[in-house]
Amino acid sequence: MTAVDVVVIGGGVSGLTTANALGAAGHSVLVLERQVRPGGNAISERIGGFLMEHGPSTVNLGMKGVADLADCLELGNQRTNLGPEVRKRYLTKGGRLVGIGIHPMAFLTSGYLTLAGRARMAAEIWQPRGNRDAIETVAEFGRRRFGAEFAERVLDPLVAGMFAGDARRTELDFVMPALAQMERVHGSVIRAVLGARLSGGRMPARQMSSWRDGIGTLPQALARQLGHAVKPGVTVRKITRTSQGFVIDAGDRGCLRARAVVIATQPHVAAQMLAQVAPAAAESCVRIEAPPLAVVFLGYRRDQIAHPLDGLGYLTPGCEGRIINGGLFCSSMFAGRAPAGHVAISAYIGGARAPDHARLPAKTLIGIVQGELAGLVGARGEPVLARVRQWPRGLPQFQPGHSRLVELFADALRDMPGLFVTGNYLRGVSVGACVDAALDTAEEVSLSLGQMAKAAIPHAGPGRVAGTSSVPPCR
Ligand SMILES: Cc1cc2nc3c(=O)[nH]c(=O)nc-3n(C[C@H](O)[C@H](O)[C@H](O)COP(=O)(O)OP(=O)(O)OC[C@H]3O[C@@H](n4cnc5c(N)ncnc54)[C@H](O)[C@@H]3O)c2cc1C
Structure with missing residues (x-):
């Protein structure tokens, strides 16, 4: 049975960032990812000159953790910032768009x-x-x-x-x-x-950015850096504690031994894995809902849209009674999101407001978005491209009491040496928050491995044990 220092379960932004930092600190690490392609919901797809974001569309590079990580991965020359066309954001009122400046x-x-x-x-x-x-x-x-x-x-x-x-x-x-x-x-x-x-001070600025080929650039660069340490197409079924750490059961892909495990999956999967090893923590996870969410991506010729699309996109208050929560004017936000003479718009449907809408057939969703865009931005005729991504579980919901739930969760894991959890439901949902949480998790894992090594060597001197270091974000 293969044995490593750490097995990370889940190869989204959270799992890959954790693994990369642990690898950089000198630990042997493996990432087991259920899908054939790592990245979790950070998927960017080029389709005939358009770039569709199936998940996140922006990353806040004003956050130090993710900005440093991007630097380490040498993504600087691929960075793309909001385009000059983005001068406002729109809100819907009485069936029309009202533009509002980006000033608070x-x-x-x-x-x-x-x-x-x-x-x-x-x-x-x-x-x-x-x-x-x-x-x-x-x-x-x-x-x-x-x-x-x-x-x-x-x-x-x-x-x-x-x-x-x-x-x-x-x-x-x-x-x-x-x-x-x-x-x-x-x-x-x-x-x-x-x-x-x-007082001349400034509120912390958000730097909404991306990379030339989309947000998927980040997990793909992490996966490249990790190389053979990422095992796609491997679904973890169960983890079991042993006297020397953990056995990770990946069904017909076999079992692995590790001194520490990091669960970096969605909360419902974490709940299943924790049920036997840390039932109290599992109870917290199981209470976190993640309603379905659909992304509808439409590409048009520029002359099919009357509106200047001079903003980030639009949002709709629930009291307007519309099916779509909002849309992004993708081709105005960042260069290279649509072929010359074309524009791209993404619409978001479902979530906590109306989860059932996200489960409608893809064709119905496209029709709904076409109809709404006809009224709001004067879209005429059939789009030249239409794609739908339906996430059965979209984003975790932070219901009243969530902060307390996270505290209880952390308490429940405190007496579980070698067992760690990271992900978008613990510190915040954004890519930047996931990176921050992952880097902290890597630091804790590294510390814990050092303590385990120290306990195994009774005469080890004071101070940090070899192999324990403050973890850098990447190699
Ligand atoms: C539609 C959408 C739009 C978004 N927009 C933005 C945005 O504009 N800006 C922003 O900052 N954030 C945005 N987010 C949020 C952000 O993308 C996510 O919070 C973040 O990517 C989550 O990363 P993660 O690694 O924690 O989880 P995930 O990406 O969910 O990764 C978890 C991984 O675990 C794997 N896994 C699950 N079970 C198993 C198992 N048994 N064995 C092995 N592997 C398993 C999964 O396959 C998956 O790859 C958006 C999210 C969505 C869905």
């Missing part, structure tokens, strides 16, 4: 909100602090601080767009900790933003 205060000057809604939004500065101990949803926080109109027309579509979530069932502290913190520290979000500007 742009809602005050745009006619998207009513005058009363804007006055109530500006009055946030005088609202009393809320109860620090209460677990609030994004919708509750928005209503309390900025008024019902802002909550329904701005925060609700934002949560649907960023997390495929429902603002009425999403924990503020977990998904928007900066907003919660601004109220706690400054008593008001607007006061915190103005204070930072007046």
Whole structure:
């Protein structure tokens, strides 16, 4: 039976980043990935000059972990930033698109909100602090601080767009900790933003970027770096603890022995694997829902679309009663996403708002998106390309109490030496958050392997044990 220091189960961004950092720290590591192609949901596909993102479309390279990782992997010359056409974002109101500047205060000057809604939004500065101990949803926080109109027309579509979530069932502290913190520290979000500007400081900037061939570039570069350490097409069935570590059962692909295991799968798979080795942790995982999500990618000739597509895309508040949560103007965001004289738009359907919609037949979904784009951006005629990706489990939902759930989960794993879990449901859903969590996990695994080695050598001196190092993000 093959034996390694660490087996990582799951070859998405989280698993590959963890494995790469562990390899760089000198540990022997294997990644077992169920699919034939590693990358998890970060899949970018070129189809006849178009580039379709099946999963993530942007990465925030303002986050240090993922920016450093991209540098280590020498992806700098492939980086692509938001195009000059992206001057605004759109929200739907009464069946049409309303453009709003990318400035945080742009809602005050745009006619998207009513005058009363804007006055109530500006009055946030005088609202009393809320109860620090209460677990609030994004919708509750928005209503309390900025008024019902802002909550329904701005925060609700934002949560649907960023997390495929429902603002009425999403924990503020977990998904928007900066907003919660601004109220706690400054008593008001607007006061915190103005204070930072007046003192010459800047709010942490998001750098929405990608790479020439899409976000899939990152996991593919990691997989290349890891080489034979990545085993695609291997489904792990079960893990069992032994006196020397773990046995990992990969069905007809055989069994492996490892001193440590990192589970980097979706939460429902993690729950199955943990059920025998850490039942309390499994209970936390099983409570995390990930409703289905569909991505509909349409390519048109430029002359088929009346709208200038001069923005990131659009989001739709739930109160508009539409099937599509929102869309991205992919070919305006980044260069090279559509052939010359063509444009590309991605629409997102399902998630917590309406999971059943994501399960509709692909043809029906295409028809729905075509119909909506006809009304919103003046799309005429048949698209030159139409593709659908249906994720049976889309993004994990961060329901009220999620932060506590994550704490309980960490507690349940604390007494389980050698057993680690990482993924998008523990620290945040974005690619950048997954990388941060993975790098921290690699650090903990490395430390734990060092402690195991130290325990096996009774006369080892004080200080760090050989083989234990602060892990770099890559070789
Ligand atoms: C449609 C969509 C749009 C998104 N848009 C953005 C965006 O624009 N920006 C952004 O930052 N983030 C975005 N995200 C979120 C981000 O892409 C994900 O959170 C992140 O890629 C998750 O990576 P992961 O490795 O944790 O999980 P996954 O990518 O889910 O990887 C888990 C892996 O585990 C494997 N696995 C499961 N079971 C087993 C088993 N038994 N044995 C072996 N392997 C197994 C799976 O096959 C999979 O490859 C989006 C996600 C989706 C779905």
